[in-house]
Each structure stands twice: as C-alpha cells, then as structure tokens.
Amino acid sequence: MMDSNKMTINLALFGMTQSGKSSAGNILLGSTDFHSSFAPCSVTKDCSLGRSCHFHSFMRRGGQEVTLQVQVLDTPGYPHSRLSKKHVKQEVREALAHHFGQEGLHLALLVQRVDVPLCEQEESSPVQIIQELLGHAWKNYTAILFTHAEKIEEAGFNEDEYLHEASDTLLTLLNSIQHRYIFQYKKGNSLNEQRLKTLERIMEFIKENCYQVLTFK
Numbered sequence: 001m002m003d004s005n006k007m008t009i010n011l012a013l014f015g016m017t018q019s020g021k022s023s024a025g026n027i028l029l030g031s032t033d034f035h036s037s038f039a040p041c042s043v044t045k046d047c048s049l050g051r052s053c054h055f056h057s058f059m060r061r062g063g064q065e066v067t068l069q070v071q072v073l074d075t076p077g078y079p080h081s082r083l084s085k086k087h088v089k090q091e092v093r094e095a096l097a098h099h100f101g102q103e104g105l106h107l108a109l110l111v112q113r114v115d116v117p118l119c120e121q122e123e124s125s126p127v128q129i130i131q132e133l134l135g136h137a138w139k140n141y142t143a144i145l146f147t148h149a150e151k152i153e154e155a156g157f158n159e160d161e162y163l164h165e166a167s168d169t170l171l172t173l174l175n176s177i178q179h180r181y182i183f184q185y186k187k188g189n190s191l192n193e194q195r196l197k198t199l200e201r202i203m204e205f206i207k208e209n210c211y212q213v214l215t216f217k
Helices: 021-030 085-100 119-141 150-154 159-165 166-177 190-207
Strands: 005-015 048-051 056-063 064-074 105-111 144-145 181-183
Touching: 005 021, 005 085, 005 190, 021 048, 021 064, 021 105, 021 144, 021 190, 056 190, 064 085, 064 190, 085 119, 105 119, 105 190, 119 144, 119 166, 144 190, 150 166, 181 190
Parallel strands: 005 064, 005 105, 105 144, 144 181
Antiparallel strands: 048 064, 056 064
C-alpha cells in the first residue's frame, strides 16, 4: 500500500522449526512483538502480525521522500513438533487472507539457518508450503533470509565462499528465485543498522517486482 509519501510493505516469514523466524521478524520490526526462545520443540503455534514504527525519509521515489512502515506475518515452522502440515497450511492460508487479502503480500521470506544444510527432504517442507499457498507466481515473490550469518565468519568463510559450498538443493532453489537472498547477522552491527540493511535489500527485491503484490481471497 502506498500514497504519495507513505508506503507499507507486507512480508511473511516461512521456514523450519527453530530456524529463527520470530527473531528475524523482531529485527525487521525493531521490536519484540514475536515470542522467540530456545526450546526443544516448536515455539510458534499461531500466526501473528507485527507492525514496525514509521521509518521517515527511508527512500526517495518520484523525487519525494517516502516514509516506510513494515508489516510482518510470523508463521508456525514446519515440520512442526505438535501441528500437522494440514493444520499449519490452513492456519497460514487464513492469516494471509485476513491480513493481506486486499493489500497483498510483497515478499515471502524463507528463513534458513546458515549452519543447517538445506537438504532435499527438508527443502520440500517449507518450500512446498510456500508454493502451495502462493501459487504459480511464488518464485517471483520469495527470497531467502539466512539467519545466524555470523557463524559463516566464525567458520572462516565469507558469504560467497559459503554459497559456493552450499548444497545442490539450496543452489537450485536460489536459481529458481533469481538469487534473492539476504544474510542477517546478530553480531558486529547494531540491531538498528542490521534492520536497515535488511530492509534496504528487501526494498530492492520489491522494486524489481515493480511494487507488485500477491493478493489472497
């Protein structure tokens, strides 16, 4: 949604249990809207929408400064320790229609830990849910958000080296979504700096899509 000097972008988080979805969402919002903690089981059981404060003069469009607001939909991870795939899909489908039915979804973020290899049998779960919920256009509205990216540096890699050594499953997925990806760090940068860098990257993807959205009925 956008008027002459204000814009709201709508994002949805998908991914496996304990991938860091809720924590990533809190960084995007600059808040603690979503409950996030270490646990031996799935933490998020329901979809939840969070809204950021307004980022004044975040960007320029048409010669005007634009104020940005971010809406993030946090979703249960899958595979889930308590919920079936059918339940998760229904929960997310209803939340997408309720929150983004008319305004539309700008981008789905597949949250993936950098220290957990994406294997073929795992890839089919969260990615398949995205495909089924977003439809045939899913590739144009999906990006990967790599969490715990500081572990790449701890292992002596840089981002390019990490991707070069990535699994064939991950590389195939990246090719499918036109190499839309973001590395999110928790160390080295302030959370505010990290949030702005992540949002700037997200806005690049949205601009490439000419600000189009997916609507849900």
